[in-house]
Amino acid sequence: MALSVDELKAAIMDKAMTAKKPQLYIKDFYACDPDTKPRAIKNVANDLVKEGKMTFWSSGSTTMYAAVGRAKDEETRDAAEDSK
Amino acid sequence: MPKHDTPLLDELESGPWPSFVTDIKRQAETKPECWDILGQLELSFKERITHWKHGGIVGVFGYGGGIVGRYSDVPKQFPGVAHFHTVRLNQPSSKFYSSAKLRDICNLWEKYGSGMTNMHGSTGDLVLLGTTTPNLEPLFYELTHDLKQDLGGSGSNLRTPACCLGKARCEWSCYDTQALCHHLTMHYQDEIHRPAFPYKFKFKMSGCPNDCVAAIARSDFAVIGTWRDDIRIDQAAVKGYINGDFPATGGAHAGKDWGAFNINKEVIQLCPTGCMSMAGDELKIDNAECTRCMHCINAMPRALRPGVDQGASILVGAKAPILDGAQFATLTIPFLEVNQENDFEEVIEQIEKIWDWWMEVGKNRERVGETIQRVGLPTFLSVMEVDIVPQHVKEPRSNPYVFWQSEEVEGGFDRDVREFRKRHAQ
Ligand code: HEM
Ligand code: HEM
Ligand code: SF4
Ligand code: SF4
DSSP: OOHHHHHHHHHHHHHHHHHSOOOOOOGGGGGGGGTTTTTHHHHHHHHHHHTTSSEEOOOOOOEEETTTSSSSHHHHHHHHHHHO | OOOOHHHHHHHHHHHSOHEEEEEHHHHTTTTHHHHHHHHHHHHHHHHHHBOOOOOOOOOTHHHHSSSEOOOOTTTOGGGGGGGGOOOOOOOOOGGOOOHHHHHHHHHHHHHHSEEEEEOOOOOSOOEEEEEGGGGHHHHHHHHHHHHHBBBOOOSSSSSSOOOOOOOGGOOTTTSSHHHHHHHHHHTHHHHHHHOSSSSOOOEEESTTOOOOTTTHHOEEEEEEEEEOOOOOOOHHHHHHHHHHOOOGGGGGTHHHHHHHHHHHHHHHOOOOOEEEEETEEEEEEOOOOOOOOOOHHHHOTTEOOOOSSSSEEEEOBBBTTTTTTOOOOEEEEEOOOOOTTTTTHHHHHHHHHHHHHHHHOOOOTOOOHHHHHOHHHHHHHHTTOOOGGGGGOOOSSOOOOOOOOOSSSTTSSSHHHHHHHHHHHO
8 A cells, every 4th residue: 555645755754864875866765655656756755845854956967855954065065164 | 356367268269250258258347256267167178177066955945946056166266156056047939039038137147147148058948157046046036026937947857848930930830839838838847847757858849850959869758740641742833943933942052053953963862762753744752651851841842841631750768978879869659649729638648658657667867768778669669559660670680589578478478387397397
């Protein structure tokens, strides 16, 4: 049986928080629920971004997902370098 | 911001052609941060390595595309380009806009960015080059509220759909490219503004096989107008061309004297399928052999026109040369109705078939054309529910194995293992 939207959100957040790499491809979340179609998983992941729990990181050609706080944006990274 | 010495870049101003270096210098007079573009590029020329970092977390609230984060890796040396994000604006279909709208966009960009633009980017968008993170939200607000323009696509999103001039200006258009482009843009707003796929996906629409937007070379899903009845021939006009009454090719390339028009040499012998001939002074076309290359129609536009039973061919899987070289799209559906009355239902059905399959089977950062190459065309054609025809065969087989699908074998691949083991020892 497919997970409910809330269960899927929890599974995606869990994966985003515990995965070795902070930034994940959308496909990495498919395994959170093999019974849910990739397009539905994408919609839930995008909702998590709207809710401010995840963030997009994009190279310009590809986009990845990260739990807020796990992936550093360039501005905080530069600030951290400066204070070293 | 001070000027930098740029002896290497200055070389690029010495030719007879326009120079982006001159343009940027001129822009730097009012936007001094532009000096730092030149300074950083000069450094890159010297060190033979880029000083742009790749990507980042930038965007406007609610969107996951349209803005590409760009940062300098030498921001202390070139503070003017410490942030230099690119903004993509969704262009109007066929890129029709008033000069007033262009002025508004340029003024907005002088206010919130470097003032430099690239019109148009390969995907069709108006590309605004260079702004900082704090400027993004105010820019987006004015863009959407005052100018009524939207961002385009970037990242793993559906990219901004693009189309040729179509029926707006071109008599050869076999369907309304602008209507389809606009419809798909509106229908797939979520896919354009938020990532949706393992990688980028592009739609491009040309009204006829001349393919003025190069859909066949640049889009994952190309819709190219075509017809399935006969080329319309006006025999009187054919005679007119032969007599030199009309300039061939609509008078293009008229700068040189090509001599008298020779229908045999310039049209019939150049037909790639050899399906044209003269019977007395009548032009004959064996339409079953015609590949709709457009050459004869382009050469004699008064005499020849596409047929009247019009629609489009769907080609899938073009890409640029990042991995394994560039690739043209493969003709997948030779003829499809393009029907505005039913909101282009047939086209949308094909798009979603591809997406459902590619999202599942495609690897990360794999264009659908690469997925097709990896799994093989026969697998893709079965996904598309297209029967394989001899034209799908590109070259004689070099692999002696024949792979059967379960449904092609009587009884399928399921069998009673116990029964089998009675006859075959383990
Ligand atoms: C260094 C190790 C091996 C060498 C140098 C080798 C070499 C060869 C050669 C020269 C052939 C003939 C190819 C031809 O007819 O064109 C052959 C055929 C074959 N080899 Fe090997 N082989 C090696 C290992 C193995 C192993 C480990 C297996 C099985 C586990 C194997 C299974 C076979 C089979 C089944 C054929 C027959 C192919 C046919 O009939 O088309 N070989 N091998
Ligand atoms: C799991 C079991 C087996 C596997 C995976 C296997 C695999 C293969 C493969 C890959 C070939 C090459 C086929 C080709 O190049 O056309 C081959 C050929 C051959 N196998 Fe097997 N085989 C198995 C069992 C057997 C058994 C049980 C026998 C005999 C009792 C056998 C006899 C042969 C022979 C004679 C050939 C050569 C056929 C030819 O030259 O055309 N194999 N096998
Ligand atoms: S692709 Fe064909 S229909 Fe479109 S503008 Fe070019 S020639 Fe005209
Ligand atoms: S369109 Fe091309 S293939 Fe068809 S008849 Fe004309 S030249 Fe030949």
